[in-house]
Amino acid sequence: MSSVNLVNLTKYFGDKKILDNINLQVNDGEIISLLGLSGCGKSTTLKLIAGLLKPDSGDILFNGESALDIPTEKRDAVIVFQDYLLFPHMNVYENIEFGMKMRKVKKSIRQKRVLELLELVRLEEYKNSYPSELSGGQRQRVAIARALAVNPRILLLDEPFSNLDINLRGEMRDFVLSIQKKTGITTILVTHDKEEALMMSDKVAVMVGGQIKQFDTPNNLYERPNSKEVANIFGERxxxxxxxxxxxxxxxxxxxxxxxxxxxxxxxxxxxxxxxxxxxxxxxxxxxxxxxxxxxxxxxxxxxxxxxxxxxxxxxxxxxxxxxxxxxxxxxxxxxxxxx
Structure with missing residues (x-):
C-alpha cells in the first residue's frame, strides 16, 4: 500500500486557477474524503494523483517519493468514476480480468485473482453476465473489483454513489467501507455529500475555491470547524x-x-x-x-x-x-x- 502526500499542488485550466497550493497528507491504509461543492477542485485533485493530469507546480509523493515522472499506467493509483465505465461487450469476468490481461499477467494467476474478487464483491453467480444485465449497485461492485484486480496501492473514488438511489447508496457505502477495511488499501473519496464524508472517512478535507480550508476528523470538523465557511458546509447553523x-x-x-x-x-x-x-x-x-x-x-x-x-x-x-x-x-x- 502507500501513503500520499500532496505538496504545494497548483493547477490552472487556461487562466483559471483550479487548485491553489494544496497540501495534504494521507497515511497508509487511511480512507479520506475530499468534500466540497461542484467546481472546488476535488475531481481535479484525484486526476492529478492518478496521473491523468499534470500539475503546474508542486509535487505528489507516494511513500515519500515523487510520482510526477511515473506514467499513469504504472502509478498503481486507480480511479473508479461515477459512471463506472465498464466495457459493455465484456461480461463481468472479462471486465475484472481486463487490466491484468493488459499487463500480461499469466492466465492461471488472472483466473485465481478474478475468482477471489468475485467472491469479495459477492458476484460469483454473475460472472457471465453483461453490464446491461446488472443493477447499478452490481455494476459499481464490478468497477471496484476491476480496479482492485491490478493490486493498486491507492484507490481513488470519484463520486461513486451519486448515480444510485438513496437506499442503494447507503448499502454501497457500507459495502465499500467493508472492502476497504478488508484490503487495507489507501483510499481517497471525492464527494459533495457531507453525510457520506462524515460516515466513511478517517479524515475529511473540506475544499472551497481550490483550497483546503480544514483537514480533520469527522468529529472535529462538525463540532469544531475553524471558520463559518467550513461550518456551513455541514449544514445550517x-x-x-x-x-x-x-x-x-x-x-x-x-x-x-x-x-x-x-x-x-x-x-x-x-x-x-x-x-x-x-x-x-x-x-x-x-x-x-x-x-x-x-x-x-x-x-x-x-x-x-x-x-x-x-x-x-x-x-x-x-x-x-x-x-x-x-x-x-x-x-x-x-x-x-x-x-x-
Whole structure:
C-alpha cells in the first residue's frame, strides 16, 4: 500500500486557477474524503494523483517519493468514476480480468485473482453476465473489483454513489467501507455529500475555491470547524453575536456559562440546530419565540423560529408544534464554537 502526500499542488485550466497550493497528507491504509461543492477542485485533485493530469507546480509523493515522472499506467493509483465505465461487450469476468490481461499477467494467476474478487464483491453467480444485465449497485461492485484486480496501492473514488438511489447508496457505502477495511488499501473519496464524508472517512478535507480550508476528523470538523465557511458546509447553523467574558456568554437573545474561560470580547457563537430545545410557551425556562416555518421529515422536524429580531433554526425529534405557535426556546450548547 502507500501513503500520499500532496505538496504545494497548483493547477490552472487556461487562466483559471483550479487548485491553489494544496497540501495534504494521507497515511497508509487511511480512507479520506475530499468534500466540497461542484467546481472546488476535488475531481481535479484525484486526476492529478492518478496521473491523468499534470500539475503546474508542486509535487505528489507516494511513500515519500515523487510520482510526477511515473506514467499513469504504472502509478498503481486507480480511479473508479461515477459512471463506472465498464466495457459493455465484456461480461463481468472479462471486465475484472481486463487490466491484468493488459499487463500480461499469466492466465492461471488472472483466473485465481478474478475468482477471489468475485467472491469479495459477492458476484460469483454473475460472472457471465453483461453490464446491461446488472443493477447499478452490481455494476459499481464490478468497477471496484476491476480496479482492485491490478493490486493498486491507492484507490481513488470519484463520486461513486451519486448515480444510485438513496437506499442503494447507503448499502454501497457500507459495502465499500467493508472492502476497504478488508484490503487495507489507501483510499481517497471525492464527494459533495457531507453525510457520506462524515460516515466513511478517517479524515475529511473540506475544499472551497481550490483550497483546503480544514483537514480533520469527522468529529472535529462538525463540532469544531475553524471558520463559518467550513461550518456551513455541514449544514445550517445558528450564529449569535454577543460577548464572552469571565466564562459567560451574553447577548440580547441568550446568556449561558461557557466552556471557554478565556475573555474573547465581542464574538459570534455558533450553536447547532440540535442544541435548541422547544418547550411549551408557559414553561418557566427559555426565551419566547414564534414558529415561522415547520418541515416534517419523519424522524426529525425542522423549525424556523423568530425570537425578537432574529430567526433561528432548530432540529427536533418531536412533532409537537405548528407554524404560528408561540413557544419557549432553551439553549444547551454542548460544544459551542466562537468566531471573532
Amino acid at each position: 445558528n450564529y449569535i453575536r454577543g460577548t464572552l467574558q469571565n466564562g459567560l456568554f451574553k447577548s440580547e437573545l441568550i446568556n449561558f456559562k461557557s466552556n471557554i474561560k478565556e475573555d474573547l470580547g465581542s464574538v459570534e457563537v455558533m450553536i447547532s440546530k440540535e442544541d435548541l430545545e422547544l418547550k411549551p410557551v408557559d414553561s418557566d425556562e427559555g426565551v419566547e419565540g414564534k414558529i415561522l416555518k415547520k418541515r416534517y421529515a419523519g424522524e426529525k422536524t425542522y423549525y424556523n423560529i423568530k425570537i425578537k429580531d432574529s430567526i433561528l433554526k432548530a432540529t427536533c425529534d418531536n412533532n409537537l408544534y405548528n407554524e404560528n405557535d408561540l413557544i419557549k426556546v432553551s439553549f444547551s450548547p454542548k460544544n459551542e464554537v466562537y468566531f471573532r
